[in-house]
Amino acid sequence: MGALYALVASGLSLIQGLMNIINFCHGDLVTISMYTSFLLWSVFKMDPLVSIPVCIIVSTLVGIATHKLIISQVLRSPSSFGQMFSTYGLGILIASTLQFVFTPNYRSVLNPFVEGSISIGAINISKPLLFGAVGALLAYGLCYWFIRRTPEGQALQATEQDIDAAKMMGIDTEKMFLLGWTISGFCVGTAGALLTNFYYIHPYVGETFSNISFVVVTLGGYGSFEGSLIAGLIVGVVETISGYVIGPQYKLIPVYLTYLIVLMFRPRGLMGRR
Amino acid sequence: MMLLELKSIRVQYSEIIALHEVSLHINEGELVAVIGSNGAGKSTMLRAICGINRLSSGEIWFDGKKISSMKAFKTVEMGISHVPEGRRLFPRMTVYENLTLGAWTKRKDTIYIQQQIEKVYHLFPILKERASQKAETLSGGQAQQCAIGRALMCSPRMIMFDEPSLGVQPNIVARIFENIQQINQQGITVLLVEQNVKRALDLADRAYVLQTGNIVLEGTGTELMKSVMVQKAYLGI
Ligand SMILES: Nc1ncnc2c1ncn2[C@@H]1O[C@H](COP(=O)(O)OP(=O)(O)O)[C@@H](O)[C@H]1O
Numbered sequence: 001m002g003a004l005y006a007l008v009a010s011g012l013s014l015i016q017g018l019m020n021i022i023n024f025c026h027g028d029l030v031t032i033s034m035y036t037s038f039l040l041w042s043v044f045k046m047d048p049l050v051s052i053p054v055c056i057i058v059s060t061l062v063g064i065a066t067h068k069l070i071i072s073q074v075l076r077s078p079s080s081f082g083q084m085f086s087t088y089g090l091g092i093l094i095a096s097t098l099q100f101v102f103t104p105n106y107r108s109v110l111n112p113f114v115e116g117s118i119s120i121g122a123i124n125i126s127k128p129l130l131f132g133a134v135g136a137l138l139a140y141g142l143c144y145w146f147i148r149r150t151p152e153g154q155a156l157q158a159t160e161q162d163i164d165a166a167k168m169m170g171i172d173t174e175k176m177f178l179l180g181w182t183i184s185g186f187c188v189g190t191a192g193a194l195l196t197n198f199y200y201i202h203p204y205v206g207e208t209f210s211n212i213s214f215v216v217v218t219l220g221g222y223g224s225f226e227g228s229l230i231a232g233l234i235v236g237v238v239e240t241i242s243g244y245v246i247g248p249q250y251k252l253i254p255v256y257l258t259y260l261i262v263l264m265f266r267p268r269g270l271m272g273r274r
Numbered sequence: 275m276m277l278l279e280l281k282s283i284r285v286q287y288s289e290i291i292a293l294h295e296v297s298l299h300i301n302e303g304e305l306v307a308v309i310g311s312n313g314a315g316k317s318t319m320l321r322a323i324c325g326i327n328r329l330s331s332g333e334i335w336f337d338g339k340k341i342s343s344m345k346a347f348k349t350v351e352m353g354i355s356h357v358p359e360g361r362r363l364f365p366r367m368t369v370y371e372n373l374t375l376g377a378w379t380k381r382k383d384t385i386y387i388q389q390q391i392e393k394v395y396h397l398f399p400i401l402k403e404r405a406s407q408k409a410e411t412l413s414g415g416q417a418q419q420c421a422i423g424r425a426l427m428c429s430p431r432m433i434m435f436d437e438p439s440l441g442v443q444p445n446i447v448a449r450i451f452e453n454i455q456q457i458n459q460q461g462i463t464v465l466l467v468e469q470n471v472k473r474a475l476d477l478a479d480r481a482y483v484l485q486t487g488n489i490v491l492e493g494t495g496t497e498l499m500k501s502v503m504v505q506k507a508y509l510g511i
């Protein structure tokens with residue numbers, strides 16, 4: 001679960017750093033990806049693994065639409081409240097639209113290609129979960145390589161660090177925004193599709209991911225791609241262990257406690273910058 | 275041959291008019307200085323030329339083409355490079371990465387980028403030593419050298435310097451001005467904006483005086499140095 005959190009949070013971290021906004025509807029893009037996967041399974045009997053590319057495309061397109069229609073508009077307004085509430089409102093809009101179309105029932109994909117579990121000694125590991133973790137790490141690694149090792153990734157970082165200076169280098173920053181949404185769409189779309197294999201699907205499931213992503217991004221250090229990975233894994237491990245030890249219904253309490261304790265000693269997060 | 279021409283440009287920030295009706299020109303190969311005190315509109319002028327600030331009226335022409343409605347990244351492709359006020363390096367990237375980004379418009383040509391980086395290292399050997407250091411750890415003078423190197427990476431036709439002596443240790447300032455002269459002697463047109471009036475006028479072929487958004491005086495460097503108005507207002511004589 002931690003790797004998936006890291007993947008979702010990396011997308012959030014990137015967008016927030018790049019656009020300099022707080023994006024409350026990030027988790028809802030995960031929901032959209034999960035419903036896309038679910039829809040393709042129920043109508044076309046497409047396995048969630050097969051539909052990953054479609055999920056990526058759908059979340060990227062929704063992200064770019066959000067950017068063009070809402071975020072680039074509100075960025076012109078000087079009010080940061082306006083920016084915050086517009087993404088918050090969009091999140092509610094997405095969730096309620098999904099509720100209207102798909103009803104608030106919990107859904108899940110039956111008999112996916114990857115199912116069952118493998119046991120190592122006394123420990124049972126569910127195969128879809130393991131698969132999700134490996135897939136999420138691969139996707140994270142791909143994003144990481146792109147951002148840190150390619151010229152386009154460098155330009156993306158430059159835009160994040162100083163947009164005017166980036167323009168002076170001849171970087172088309174509007175294109176970089178679209179690139180950012182595409183990478184974020186890739187993270188969220190992949191995560192949603194991998195989750196569909198084992199997680200329940202619900203119009204408001206994205207809220208959980210939004211909240212956890214905020215925890216991960218802040219815990220890891222605002223704007224740190226590496227921090228998101230480490231923090232995501234920590235949150236996943238803490239959540240799993242406390243689920244076993246004190247019961248699934250309380251598993252988030254230790255997560256938030258860890259978060260508060262770390263922030264008390266390192267207000268900028270684990271890998272935060274000065 | 276005229277390389278850059280501003281025709282009565284006006285730039286405003288919502289209500290505040292930063293530039294009223296500024297006209298000036300620069301010939302190919304010249305070193306032109308624009309001097310003026312804090313808040314005169316010098317930085318605004320440079321940001322308007324490179325397309326970051328938009329004009330309310332007037333036109334900007336570069337190399338026979340109207341550039342005043344172009345996006346900023348297009349003006350870089352046209353050959354205009356900018357060493358901005360405060361340097362504006364990418365703080366969490368290394369010196370090497372900052373330099374590479376300077377050649378963004380030529381990013382496909384890795385051989386060219388390597389050759390160009392060697393040239394910059396030759397001009398500023400300290401950058402080679404600091405190549406893998408994060409830009410935010412550089413001293414003022416090193417950062418200025420890095421910003422100038424970054425602006426050279428795209429082989430520009432014109433470089434605009436915005437107060438290159440600001441925030442640089444006094445013993446390095448003379449070096450920076452020498453570098454600017456060297457760059458100009460290599461055939462690159464220079465537009466230099468300064469509050470360090472004496473040094474700027476020493477260097478410049480021609481100069482303009484900008485005062486609260488208006489050009490109030492123009493002439494050769496030596497002419498302006500002798501002008502009573504410049505002596506009183508900027509040289510404290
Ligand atoms: N981003 C901005 N928003 C509003 N006013 C600005 C902004 N930048 C500059 N100004 C105003 O425009 C005028 C010119 O500023 P500037 O171009 O920075 O002058 P200089 O570079 O000569 O010191 C000043 O009155 C300044 O207060």
Ligand SMILES: [Mg+2]
Pocket residue numbers: 316317318359436437
């Ligand atoms: Mg200035």
